[in-house]
Amino acid sequence: MDVLAFADVQLLDVAGPLQVFASANELAVAAGMARPYRARVVADGATVTASAGLGLVCEPLPDAASPCDTLVVAGGWGVQQAVRDPALIDWIRTRARHTRRTASVCTGAFLLAAAGLLNERRAVTHWTRCAELAARFPAVRVESDPIFICDGAVWTSAGVTAGIDLSLALVEEDLGRALALDVARHLVVFLKRPGGQAQFSAALSLQKAGERFGELHAWIAENLAADLSVASLAARVGMSERSFVRHYRAQTGMTPARAIERMRLEAARRLLADTALPVKRVAARCGFGTEETMRRGFLRSLGVSPQAYRDRFAAGVDTAR
The missing domain is CATH 3.40.50.880 (Class I glutamine amidotransferase (GATase) domain)
Incomplete structure (x- = not known):
């Protein structure tokens, strides 16, 4: 070599x-x-x-x-x-x-x-x-x-x-x-990442774009299945809904809903590649609610279904739908 x-x-x-x-x-x-x-x-x-x-x-x-x-x-x-x-x-x-x-x-x-x-x-x-x-x-x-x-x-x-x-x-x-x-x-590598993983995490990208909401992004990443509505997030940062949406878009360049979807997709990609969890359970754990909602998000952002993503990147993992 x-x-x-x-x-x-x-x-x-x-x-x-x-x-x-x-x-x-x-x-x-x-x-x-x-x-x-x-x-x-x-x-x-x-x-x-x-x-x-x-x-x-x-x-x-x-x-x-x-x-x-x-x-x-x-x-x-x-x-x-x-x-x-x-x-x-x-x-x-x-x-x-x-x-x-x-x-x-x-x-x-x-x-x-x-x-x-x-x-x-x-x-x-x-x-x-x-x-x-x-x-x-x-x-x-x-x-x-x-x-x-x-x-x-x-x-x-x-x-x-x-x-x-x-x-x-x-x-x-x-x-x-x-x-x-x-x-x-x-080597104490944090995670053996599949090739399809993003070059840097959605949370890191968002923090780089807007430090003002860094703590909020860290909390969202740990609570993807929680209530992440605009009302809930605005209350968490002590702002009105209207002010929160305006300032969030100005800081990150996207709506709160889009940012949350990106973070949920990233978490789902990791679980699909590295675990044998059924697709339905991955959807629930990442806060999509239903498998169909997650499927639509994958198709919209990645052009493939969750199962197709798993088939491509879950080398050596026995999976079940």
Whole structure:
């Protein structure tokens, strides 16, 4: 397994995946299995300095035509210079032809796109760079929401720590969900997130948009099945209904009803992907009231039904409707 680095690479784009694979090795050996990964950092030079100022000792770029199981291309500020290096882009293009699967972390997607590896494929990068990726490489089907995307043998991931989520998904594909979850627990990762999870939470987005209602959003996230009517929320923040709606829209850019639906959808997506709860119970727990109400919300916002979402993202979970 090769992890490609370059000058001004994002340190966590390299270290995050490396640690996931190293922990997978440790846990696999402890379970009596063979060591599954040999990961190495490669670069066009013996050392590179990450944008954080830490120097990385690297192995030289291997023969691009030699067999390779997985190529992980990191991102970072140095991508802007690396993408203008035709020799490096040609190496990535050739290397991918001799690799079982190719992945990028964060803005590493720009290097894959420059090599033509994302043409007519779905792809994601850091949410602040999605528009730029789409404009520079119109043949790429850029999606700004997911944490990571797998399209054929090519994987792309969102910003920085999403590289850990992608790497956990690669471990799951190779060694099974149980070991991938063990790695997540070993690394004290809060949650092994499915690829379809949003790049950042609805609550965080709303808090960023309007700090005035931060405490209210935190309370809503913990009480999605409670009475979340405008009257109830206005009373909670000590405002009249009319004043609450006006100020809320000014702060967040949306109505309270829309914000609550986003938070409920996010919670439902997590439960559908990570638990075996029947769809009806997920709807009730997330405050939709009925399964049909949740279904309409999913179709309106995501274009798929809750069951279709579960079928796509609930890898390894036995579910019941």
